Amino acid sequence: MILSTIVTASLALTGAFEGPATEGAPLPAPTPTAEESVLQPISVERAVAFKAKRVFFGDGNHVDDGIVLVQDGVIHSVGADVAVPEGVAIVELDGMLSPGLIASHSYEGLGAEHADSTRPTMPEADIAMAFQPHHVDFAKTLAAGVTSVVLAPSSATLIPGTTAVVKTSGGKVVRRPAQLQVVLSNDALNWNSFPTSHAGAMAELDRLFSEPTGQIARATSGNLPVLLSADDRSDISRAVSFAGRYRLRGAIYGSMWAEDLIDQIAKSGLGVVCNPFDVGEDSRGMRAVVGLAKRGVRLGFGLDAPNRDPENLRFGAALCIRGGLDSKLALKAMCSDAASIAGVERRIGRLERGLDADMVLWSGDPTELTSSVVAVYVDGTLVHGGGE
Amino acid sequence: MRIVASRLATAGLAMAALAVGSTSASAAATEMSPPATAAPQDDASADEVAEESAPVHVLVKASRLIVRPGEELENTSVLITDGRIISIGAELEAPEGATVVEGAVVCAGFIDPWSALGMEEASRVDRGAGPATKASDGWSPYADEHLREEALRAGVTTIHLQGGSTAALGGLGALVRIGPSLGDEALVLSDVCLSATVGLSADGGFWGGVRAVDPFDRMQQIDRIAQNLGSGQSYSESWAKYESEIVEWEKAIAEKEEELEKDFKKAKKDREKDIEKAEEKGKEYKEKRYKEDRKPRRPKVDRDKAVLARVANGEIPLVVEAHRASEIRGLLDAIEAFKRVRLVIAGGTEAKSQAERLAERGVTVIVWPALLGSSRYDEYETHDLSLAGELAEAGVKVLIGSGGREAAATRDLPLLAASLVGHGLDRDVAFGALTIDAARALDVADRLGSVELGKDGELIVLTGDPLASATRVQYVISAGRVVVTPED
Numbered sequence: 001m002i003l004s005t006i007v008t009a010s011l012a013l014t015g016a017f018e019g020p021a022t023e024g025a026p027l028p029a030p031t032p033t034a035e036e037s038v039l040q041p042i043s044v045e046r047a048v049a050f051k052a053k054r055v056f057f058g059d060g061n062h063v064d065d066g067i068v069l070v071q072d073g074v075i076h077s078v079g080a081d082v083a084v085p086e087g088v089a090i091v092e093l094d095g096m097l098s099p100g101l102i103a104s105h106s107y108e109g110l111g112a113e114h115a116d117s118t119r120p121t122m123p124e125a126d127i128a129m130a131f132q133p134h135h136v137d138f139a140k141t142l143a144a145g146v147t148s149v150v151l152a153p154s155s156a157t158l159i160p161g162t163t164a165v166v167k168t169s170g171g172k173v174v175r176r177p178a179q180l181q182v183v184l185s186n187d188a189l190n191w192n193s194f195p196t197s198h199a200g201a202m203a204e205l206d207r208l209f210s211e212p213t214g215q216i217a218r219a220t221s222g223n224l225p226v227l228l229s230a231d232d233r234s235d236i237s238r239a240v241s242f243a244g245r246y247r248l249r250g251a252i253y254g255s256m257w258a259e260d261l262i263d264q265i266a267k268s269g270l271g272v273v274c275n276p277f278d279v280g281e282d283s284r285g286m287r288a289v290v291g292l293a294k295r296g297v298r299l300g301f302g303l304d305a306p307n308r309d310p311e312n313l314r315f316g317a318a319l320c321i322r323g324g325l326d327s328k329l330a331l332k333a334m335c336s337d338a339a340s341i342a343g344v345e346r347r348i349g350r351l352e353r354g355l356d357a358d359m360v361l362w363s364g365d366p367t368e369l370t371s372s373v374v375a376v377y378v379d380g381t382l383v384h385g386g387g388e
Numbered sequence: 389m390r391i392v393a394s395r396l397a398t399a400g401l402a403m404a405a406l407a408v409g410s411t412s413a414s415a416a417a418t419e420m421s422p423p424a425t426a427a428p429q430d431d432a433s434a435d436e437v438a439e440e441s442a443p444v445h446v447l448v449k450a451s452r453l454i455v456r457p458g459e460e461l462e463n464t465s466v467l468i469t470d471g472r473i474i475s476i477g478a479e480l481e482a483p484e485g486a487t488v489v490e491g492a493v494v495c496a497g498f499i500d501p502w503s504a505l506g507m508e509e510a511s512r513v514d515r516g517a518g519p520a521t522k523a524s525d526g527w528s529p530y531a532d533e534h535l536r537e538e539a540l541r542a543g544v545t546t547i548h549l550q551g552g553s554t555a556a557l558g559g560l561g562a563l564v565r566i567g568p569s570l571g572d573e574a575l576v577l578s579d580v581c582l583s584a585t586v587g588l589s590a591d592g593g594f595w596g597g598v599r600a601v602d603p604f605d606r607m608q609q610i611d612r613i614a615q616n617l618g619s620g621q622s623y624s625e626s627w628a629k630y631e632s633e634i635v636e637w638e639k640a641i642a643e644k645e646e647e648l649e650k651d652f653k654k655a656k657k658d659r660e661k662d663i664e665k666a667e668e669k670g671k672e673y674k675e676k677r678y679k680e681d682r683k684p685r686r687p688k689v690d691r692d693k694a695v696l697a698r699v700a701n702g703e704i705p706l707v708v709e710a711h712r713a714s715e716i717r718g719l720l721d722a723i724e725a726f727k728r729v730r731l732v733i734a735g736g737t738e739a740k741s742q743a744e745r746l747a748e749r750g751v752t753v754i755v756w757p758a759l760l761g762s763s764r765y766d767e768y769e770t771h772d773l774s775l776a777g778e779l780a781e782a783g784v785k786v787l788i789g790s791g792g793r794e795a796a797a798t799r800d801l802p803l804l805a806a807s808l809v810g811h812g813l814d815r816d817v818a819f820g821a822l823t824i825d826a827a828r829a830l831d832v833a834d835r836l837g838s839v840e841l842g843k844d845g846e847l848i849v850l851t852g853d854p855l856a857s858a859t860r861v862q863y864v865i866s867a868g869r870v871v872v873t874p875e876d
Contacts, residue, residue, distance in 0.1 A: 140762060279759055279804065280796030283538060307761040311773060311807060315759055318803050321857040322542070369806035370815065370855050 039076060039354060044087035047071040048380065051092050052361065058099035058335030058350040060328040068097060070357040073379030078351045095374050098331065098366045099351050100147025100358035102338035103313055104273040104300030105253055108149055109135030115154035120194055121208065123215040125161030126177055127151045133171025137306045142168040142384050144310035145360040145373045149303065150342050153181060155229040158188045158201050162215055163227060165344050167358070169383040178342045179250055180219045184239050185231035202238065209246045225250035225343050227273065233257045240268045251341045253302065258288040262295055271298035271341040276308050277316030286323030293329045300338040318369050327367040444868050445469050445486035448847055450494035456838040457820040466494065468845030471868030476841060487870050489863045491849035496838050497545025497864065498801055499826035502734055502754050502789025505539060505566060505798045506531045507549050517552025520691040521559030524578040526551045536566045538799045540872050543848040543861045546576065548830055550583040550707065550792055556612050558583040560695060561707065563830055565846065567866025580830050581732065582699045584613055586710040586719065589766045606715055613708070614722040617729060620696025626687045633684035640680045702728030705829065711737035711767035720745050732829060734789065737771050743782035752829045753779055756791040757804040777812025787829055788821045806855040819854060
């Protein structure tokens with residue numbers, strides 16, 4: 001089961017997605033994009049047009065009274081002036097549509113399988129092997145409007161493995177491996193076994209990265225982004241210089257102490273995945289996010305469900321908005337930024353031609369906690385809510 | 389009149405009474421008797437201050453004034469003088485020397501009915517607390533200063549604190565303002581409620597983690613609450629009995645006094661004759677005994693039972709943190725015999741199953757939207773953000789609290805309320821829970837919770853909708869002064 005979904009997913013990634021040939025009204029003057037190859041001419045039977053009061057594209061912009069035209073689970077066109085071919089079913093939605101939200105760091109459905117402390121470095125360990133697509137955790141996450149999560153190995157060892165982007169409904173693996181995780185915080189250190197110090201840990205990383213093989217080689221050649229876990233300021237400094245030393249691209253995981261290092265982070269080109277925000281969170285965490293966003297740093301929000309309620313994702317965003325973050329950037333961080341940090345920006349994270357039709361219908365603006373999830377669509381299919 | 393009680397206890401009563409007069413007061417009896425409700429003390433002190441200095445005026449101009457949930461006025465001003473709202477109107481003139489603030493939305497400051505802000509940790513969890521232990525004694529107006537500032541900037545002006553969370557009965561809750569840092573002004577009430585807990589997991593001690601309380605312990609905790617209410621009720625009854633008896637006794641004495649006074653000369657002569665007779669017979673003279681001499685016995689003063697009596701009589705609410713359906717059912721059963729008890733459930737994770745009974749009995753539930761994960765096996769295991777909405781739908785009175793554990797959580801009360809709206813709670817009900825309904829449940833609706841004449845001037849000035857993410861609090865007016873101004 002898992003294997004087959006993985007195969008489908010990787011096929012889709014390589015652009016070999018094929019649907020049955022159809023005849024139907026061709027779309028008037030489509031704008032060519034990189035994903036053009038996956039698109040088919042519109043078929044009256046298979047296409048659906050979703051109309052909503054407002055459509056958030058996921059990149060910080062939106063359009064009022066927008067239409068999303070979907071066929072075979074893929075977005076065909078989006079905008080206020082989408083010409084819907086005659087005969088195509090139109091679904092009038094009472095609310096606002098956004099891309100499905102993406103949690104940039106989480107543990108749903110992994111049980112105890114995300115933690116392996118037998119070896120300090122396991123760059124080939126693939127967290128997707130622990131992915132249980134039908135685990136009950138995912139239903140709750142889905143109900144919170146989160147359609148994809150970045151599953152991460154536990155950050156208890158120096159290189160715990162690679163992350164994977166999975167959908168919270170249908171069991172699709174969007175990308176695996178997604179990021180190589182390297183833990184630069186105290187979590188990776190032990191009191192009685194290697195590594196016991198930051199110096200020792202860094203020496204080991206230098207050894208592995210100067211003669212790279214496997215996933216590490218993919219990371220150093222720029223083909224696999226990294227996720228560098230950091231707790232405090234010295235961790236962040238080390239992460240920035242480590243990434244610079246090996247020309248790694250990717251993101252730092254851990255924003256709590258980033259406030260004092262915004263300049264270095266912005267110059268490094270790394271993105272930042274925020275630690276999950278809790279009720280009563282120290283305001284330094286919000287100040288860091290506001291400062292990073294001002295400098296144009298790509299941001300994602302961690303969630304770490306099931307240890308936290310999936311609502312923590314939007315709650316954290318709302319806390320940052322209260323702290324001064326532009327709500328457009330907050331939504332962007334949960335959509336297109338999160339997707340690009342995880343290297344899946346050509347599959348999910350925006351409502352755009354050629355991307356998966358993962359969408360959430362909200363009763364209002366998704367960055368308002370007063371707004372509720374009305375319906376969730378994954379690959380164009382209604383998978384949550386939407387009744388009556 | 390209870391004033392004669394202590395002096396006229398013995399025989400020579402008639403004569404002695406006439407000689408001494410009956411003016412002395414019994415301090416113990418007036419202070420300690422349970423039915424006497426303690427009046428809020430800061431009224432008097434506020435008036436004193438006002439007499440000494442010039443009145444302090446604050447004029448608040450609002451584009452949109454939320455008077456109470458669902459009731460709004462446009463372009464309205466509110467004049468606060470010496471901490472009280474003295475006028476509300478469209479075209480109010482600022483008195484000389486008044487501070488004038490202006491904003492888009494003005495409403496009553498938010499009340500967190502379940503907070504830990506400024507509470508000393510040892511008092512918060514004190515195992516040795518009893519009914520008469522006061523949370524106000526474990527609270528410091530100077531603690532958690534930056535958290536207090538953050539909470540104020542989020543619009544929370546008043547908080548309810550409870551202590552003794554690991555004791556059977558945690559003591560009297562305190563209602564404090566977090567705007568002014570001065571102790572006396574900050575304390576609104578030191579006897580808001582009696583708090584208790586049932587079935588809370590305890591700290592696992594040396595081995596860490598949490599230690600669950602087993603079902604028998606939980607039932608025992610409920611029984612203990614019921615027993616305590618029973619002893620409070622009998623304490624209250626014994627005092628009531630004593631007070632009615634003492635009134636009768638005083639009346640009898642007064643009558644006897646009158647009778648004796650009328651025949652004073654005769655009585656005196658009779659007494660002298662009796663003394664003479666006794667001397668003749670070589671016997672010791674014994675004062676004549678009257679049946680009125682038998683003074684009703686005053687019950688022993690018990691501060692804990694006095695609090696329990698107030699709870700049993702419904703003078704102050706009983707706030708019990710309980711989560712499991714069985715515990716809530718047990719509590720409802722236990723208070724069945726105490727018709728006047730006003731029960732408030734804090735937490736109520738599994739309260740949905742008891743919604744009908746809770747509504748019927750008029751029980752308020754303080755919901756804590758904790759945003760906890762599902763991977764836990766304690767009393768919060770089944771927590772769900774739809775709780776508040778579903779309870780309110782079923783007619784249960786709902787308040788929203790920050791959980792009384794983390795001092796920092798009070799700041800996020802408005803966002804927690806917003807989350808509940810996103811999960812089915814009506815917007816006006818949520819706003820009411822933060823303001824007037826919290827004030828009602830804590831018996832301070834005459835002073836706080838809405839923008840009305842005569843109420844305390846505890847107001848917040850916001851840039852937009854109180855529950856919206858991007859809304860900023862620009863000004864906070866507390867205890868008659870502007871205590872928060874815009875940051876930039």
